[in-house]
Amino acid sequence: MPLFYIFNHGRLLVQHTGDSYNIYSGMECPAFIQCCEPHLFEQTPHTACYVCYTEEEHLPDGYEWVDLRATYYQLPSHIYRQAGKAAEILYFNTHHRYCGICGGSMEWHTPISKRCADCGEEVWPQLSTAIIVLVQRGDEALLVKAKSFRRDFYGLVAGFVETGESLEECVRREVREETGLEITDIRYFGSQPWPYPMGLMVGFHANYVSGDITLADGELREAAFFTRDNLPTIPEKLSMARMLIDDWVGESRS
16 A cells, blocks of 8 residues: 655644554545655555645544654654655755756656756765764763754764865864864764754764863863763763664773
């Protein structure tokens, strides 16, 4: 049965089933929603996944508009990942209506690419790659509070990879620019799609070498080293920052 990932200003349409959510399934968009034309973005032998957008606000009982991040805790993990991909496809479609070469209209060419109807230029979704790193100093870890954080918690040093820069070079640069510290022994941890709106987070561990914390570039409000038994409020479980912190905390228990 096809799944429909229907969005309204960044919110996802979900059905309630007890304390969990489901994505709407059917042969076409629900009759109570005025959708734009659904786009097929993923297909498997068992189902087809569509994404579309609506301005419709009012929903019947049992349905709700929910912020995509909030669905992490109620949707099955593979459905949450598909919802993230759907959001990125919708963002890509909205921001690539016209060709950047000749100004012609862009049309879907494959489920994840568009082609100019006039000059044939083809484009794919472009990801913004960012690093995030947990810096260890003995039994302590460097945690930071960024000015951009909407809530009062400590996370990890993070930043976007610049053109011509390797991931490891970016890790060193971001730590140096944000905290004034020098690091070594950079170790890959894992990666995570981050569809807010088109991101890829790449996580690392690293070791402190030298320097005193200096908040030089203005991006951080606070930064300090913390022990495992004296942690401040940390990010939610859906984030790569929390995964790195949990991995570090777990080292002492293994």
